[in-house]
Amino acid sequence: MLDRLFRFLSSLKLTVVLLGFAIVLVFVGTLAQVNEGLYQAQTRYFKSFLIFWSPKGSGFSLPVFPGGYLIGTVLLANLLSAHISRFKWSRKKIGIFAVHAGLILLLMGQLLTDALSTESVMRLAEGQALNYSQDFRANELAIIDTSDPKQDHIVAIPESLVIKQREIRPAEVPFTVRVLQYWENSALFDSPTNGAFTVGATKGYGTSAYLLPMKTTVSMDDRNIPSALVEIVSPEGSVGTWLLSAQTSSPQGFDYKGKPYRLALRFTRYYKPFSLKLESFTHERYRGTDIPKNFASVVRLQRPETGEDREVKIFMNNPLRYNGETYYQAGFDKNNDNLPRKITHLQVVRNPGWLTPYFSCALVALGLVIQFGQHLVGFVQKRRAA
Amino acid sequence: MAVLCFALLAGCGRNDVRVYSVPKEAPSMETASDAQPHLHWTLPSGWEEREGDQMRVARFAARGTDGQGAEVSIIPLGGFGQQGGSKDQLLNIWREQLKLAPWKPDEVSNSATPIAIGAAQGELYEMVSDEAIMENRKARTLVALLNADDGLWIFKMTGHTDFVEKQKPEFASFLKSISIDKSAPTPIPRMGASTNSKRIPSSEEADAKRKPSWTVPQNWKEQPSQMALVKYVVQDDGGRVAEVTVTAFAGDGGGLLANVNRWRRQVGLNEFQQSDLTANIADIDLGGTKATLVDMIGVNPKDGKKTRIIGAVVPHEGKTWFFKLMGDEQVAEKEKQTFVKFVQTTQFPDA
Numbered sequence: 077m078l079d080r081l082f083r084f085l086s087s088l089k090l091t092v093v094l095l096g097f098a099i100v101l102v103f104v105g106t107l108a109q110v111n112e113g114l115y116q117a118q119t120r121y122f123k124s125f126l127i128f129w130s131p132k133g134s135g136f137s138l139p140v141f142p143g144g145y146l147i148g149t150v151l152l153a154n155l156l157s158a159h160i161s162r163f164k165w166s167r168k169k170i171g172i173f174a175v176h177a178g179l180i181l182l183l184m185g186q187l188l189t190d191a192l193s194t195e196s197v198m199r200l201a202e203g204q205a206l207n208y209s210q211d212f213r214a215n216e217l218a219i220i221d222t223s224d225p226k227q228d229h230i231v232a233i234p235e236s237l238v239i240k241q242r243e244i245r246p247a248e249v250p251f252t253v254r255v256l257q258y259w260e261n262s263a264l265f266d267s268p269t270n271g272a273f274t275v276g277a278t279k280g281y282g283t284s285a286y287l288l289p290m291k292t293t294v295s296m297d298d299r300n301i302p303s304a305l306v307e308i309v310s311p312e313g314s315v316g317t318w319l320l321s322a323q324t325s326s327p328q329g330f331d332y333k334g335k336p337y338r339l340a341l342r343f344t345r346y347y348k349p350f351s352l353k354l355e356s357f358t359h360e361r362y363r364g365t366d367i368p369k370n371f372a373s374v375v376r377l378q379r380p381e382t383g384e385d386r387e388v389k390i391f392m393n394n395p396l397r398y399n400g401e402t403y404y405q406a407g408f409d410k411n412n413d414n415l416p417r418k419i420t421h422l423q424v425v426r427n428p429g430w431l432t433p434y435f436s437c438a439l440v441a442l443g444l445v446i447q448f449g450q451h452l453v454g455f456v457q458k459r460r461a462a
Numbered sequence: 463m464a465v466l467c468f469a470l471l472a473g474c475g476r477n478d479v480r481v482y483s484v485p486k487e488a489p490s491m492e493t494a495s496d497a498q499p500h501l502h503w504t505l506p507s508g509w510e511e512r513e514g515d516q517m518r519v520a521r522f523a524a525r526g527t528d529g530q531g532a533e534v535s536i537i538p539l540g541g542f543g544q545q546g547g548s549k550d551q552l553l554n555i556w557r558e559q560l561k562l563a564p565w566k567p568d569e570v571s572n573s574a575t576p577i578a579i580g581a582a583q584g585e586l587y588e589m590v591s592d593e594a595i596m597e598n599r600k601a602r603t604l605v606a607l608l609n610a611d612d613g614l615w616i617f618k619m620t621g622h623t624d625f626v627e628k629q630k631p632e633f634a635s636f637l638k639s640i641s642i643d644k645s646a647p648t649p650i651p652r653m654g655a656s657t658n659s660k661r662i663p664s665s666e667e668a669d670a671k672r673k674p675s676w677t678v679p680q681n682w683k684e685q686p687s688q689m690a691l692v693k694y695v696v697q698d699d700g701g702r703v704a705e706v707t708v709t710a711f712a713g714d715g716g717g718l719l720a721n722v723n724r725w726r727r728q729v730g731l732n733e734f735q736q737s738d739l740t741a742n743i744a745d746i747d748l749g750g751t752k753a754t755l756v757d758m759i760g761v762n763p764k765d766g767k768k769t770r771i772i773g774a775v776v777p778h779e780g781k782t783w784f785f786k787l788m789g790d791e792q793v794a795e796k797e798k799q800t801f802v803k804f805v806q807t808t809q810f811p812d813a
Contacts (some may be wrong), residue, residue, distance in 0.1 A: 207484070216480075225486075232480040248481050263780075272713070280514070284523055288713075288780055347484050 085150075086157040092152045097142055105144075113293075115213060145187075154184045171447025178439030188363060193427035196346050197406065202417040205353035205378070209424040211344035215302050215322055218345075219249055220329075220338040234344070238304060251315065254307040261290040261300035264323050266328025272313035275305050275319050279327035280339075282319025304341050308332075314450065346424070348399065355387065357418040359408060371403055373420040390422065401426045489518035501536065506632035509534070523620070524629055529597070532621025532629060534636070539614045549607065549614075553587055556603050558620070559756045560591040561720060563727045566763070577606055578641040579617065584608040590623050595716065602626040606637055650784070674783070677807040682706060694790075696797055704770075704789025704797060706804070715782040718743075718775055722756050725786070729760025729769045748806050751778055755802070761792055770794035772803045783808070 084090065105121030112120065121127060122144030142150075159176060194208035215355040217238050221229040231246045233253065237258070238244070244253045257275065265272050265286045272286035282305070292300050303321035307314055308330065315330055320341035329338035353376040360369040373392035377384065377398065388396050396403040406423035501520060501681055505511065512521035522534040554564040574585040584606050591601045602623040608615040617640070619633050626633075678684070682694035690707035697703045715721060722727065722743075723733040734742070744755045753776040762769040772794055776787040787794055787801045 080751075222486075224483075227483045228486055229483045230481070232482075234478070234480075237479070246481070247480050284512070291779055334719065 090154050094147055094185030097120050097147050155180055171443045175440050181217040182436035185429045188429035189427055196422055196424045200354035202354050205351045207351040208345040208347045214344040216344045219342045221356045223335040251308050251310040254309055256307055259289045259303045261292045262303040263288045264321050273312040277317050277319040279316035280318045328419040332425040357420045501640045506636050526625045530622040530625035532626050534619045537616040560601055561593055562587055578636045579608045674808050674810045697700050698793050702790035702793050704793040706787050709784045710781050725771045725773055730763050731760040771796055777812050
């Protein structure tokens with residue numbers, strides 16, 4: 077049985093079928109980006125084990141095609157088992173081995189990147205210092221215990237849990253968070269407008285705000301602004317109901333058993349052990365046009381625990397690599413010309429596997445040089461002998 | 463394989479509840495250094511304080527019986543006037559919100575009554591809507607303006623007309639109780655940012671990304687505007703000008719008829735009935751979205767010149783977008799096709 081499975085996994089036919097699936101997947105997934113947007117198409121076609129399809133009007137969905145994760149994993153298993161089954165050490169094949177090892181490293185590196193990498197953005201106004209970046213898409217419900225005069229203790233519940241609209245009872249807080257309603261995309265108004273309604277919050281700005289549910293966006297240039305109606309329930313009963321929204325950063329919260337808590341629905345934050353302060357932002361344009369020629373941010377990196385305090389210039393193609401993260405000069409506020417303090421956007425990429433493509437490409441190149449070199453040497457020797 | 467399993471498991475951990483401690487956030491520059499001037503006041507009974515935002519340094523709500531209420535806000539405009547804003551324009555924003563015809567400069571000065579704002583003397587303006595625009599009731603706005611060294615201070619109360627009328631003494635005593643701490647730095651909100659924002663304080667990420675894009679004709683020159691989302695000016699060789707503005711309102715923005723009539727009033731025309739409207743509109747297509755086009759020629763009461771308005775009303779995703787070309791009749795005629803094309807190039811954020 078195991079033998080058969082191994083033979084199946086190491087067969088060349090499987091490789092061909094998998095590559096065929098990969099071609100179809102890339103084709104369909106690329107076309108799907110037109111309607112579904114880059115992010116959603118990537119999640120549905122490439123970052124999934126199976127692709128599901130729901131017949132119109134039905135409540136169920138059927139798996140119809142293998143997703144990127146499944147194809148990639150089986151391809152990796154195929155490559156590894158083929159090597160194990162056919163591995164015979166010989167100097168002649170050293171080039172081929174290096175090429176395959178490079179491919180295996182590339183596949184594993186991509187899976188690592190996908191699983192471990194995060195991308196976020198740090199938006200800084202001149203003079204402003206921040207010690208966190210914010211996710212491009214993900215949101216979180218944060219319960220912040222502000223009783224400590226020096227530190228805030230934060231319990232961050234990811235959107236995926238909040239969206240299920242259920243009771244969440246984090247061990248770190250003495251109450252339950254009951255998510256009564258969740259709107260993936262919304263707009264809040266402070267006066268009634270057509271279609272906007274009050275949500276029945278008993279505390280905070282939600283008592284007078286009007287909510288307009290919006291269609292969720294799939295555009296890369298846009299993001300959803302979620303809102304949630306949340307009830308805090310203590311063992312003694314309900315503490316209150318709040319409307320939380322990523323649209324506003326107005327703080328709201330309550331006291332429970334002498335401790336002040338704040339509630340927020342916000343873009344997921346990634347805190348750092350250091351802070352970046354934007355000293356200045358410069359933006360040069362080609363004369364007479366609005367086409368950016370160069371834009372650069374001078375930031376001050378301050379890390380209290382090590383006493384590090386230095387100035388770094390981040391500009392196009394010259395990112396800051398620090399603490400396992402890369403800070404790219406990604407953009408700026410389009411109203412900068414009218415702002416007294418310019419605003420920069422730094423893209424923050426944490427990718428522990430960022431070196432693997434370099435290694436794998438080097439390995440593949442080395443393998444090819446050895447392989448063709450051997451052929452060349454053999455060919456030249458044969459000609460000489462003749 | 464072990465590495466792979468680890469990687470996938472680690473990836474799954476993103477959906478777990480995270481618990482961590484971070485140093486307390488220092489108040490951001492925007493709120494600490496130059497955003498919040500020190501204001502003091504005595505809160506009238508029945509008023510509740512609300513969270514301020516970038517534009518409004520203080521907000522209050524007053525609630526009456528029978529679902530009536532009013533909102534009060536304090537807006538400092540540092541550097542007011544230096545960037546092209548005028549008091550008339552400002553007041554006419556609120557008049558437009560109440561669906562009232564704009565005031566002419568002499569009407570503005572005739573409508574001002576003196577009022578005490580702290581130790582200083584300010585001007586009070588009052589306006590009542592003709593239509594029931596606020597939950598089937600008429601709306602009333604009281605605006606007190608104070609010219610100070612650091613710019614203009616706006617104190618505004620808007621709500622149901624009867625309620626605001628009753629609240630006048632409270633508003634006056636509130637104004638009298640105001641004191642502005644001069645040692646505090648100048649407030650930041652500047653002309654150029656919208657002052658008629660109806661939204662609750664928003665993270666700029668949210669607002670900035672919801673604007674549509676369009677292809678702007680080369681001969682149109684963009685100009686800052688505090689009323690519109692964007693404003694372009696087009697001028698012909700004879701120096702005659704027309705303006706193109708784009709504004710957006712939630713819902714239907716009061717409806718097509720009301721908005722067309724607002725435009726008709728701006729060029730001194732009689733209001734349309736629904737039947738007149740149906741006969742005088744055309745449809746244009748925006749790649750699947752239907753827009754309504756209106757065209758009218760009248761006389762601008764401000765300067766007595768023949769003026770044409772070509773407007774396109776585009777309902778989209780719970781909002782209504784108003785594109786308006788207004789100005790010299792001949793320039794408008796020349797630019798009409800360009801304007802229609804401009805409207806048709808609109809790409810909404812979720813398209």
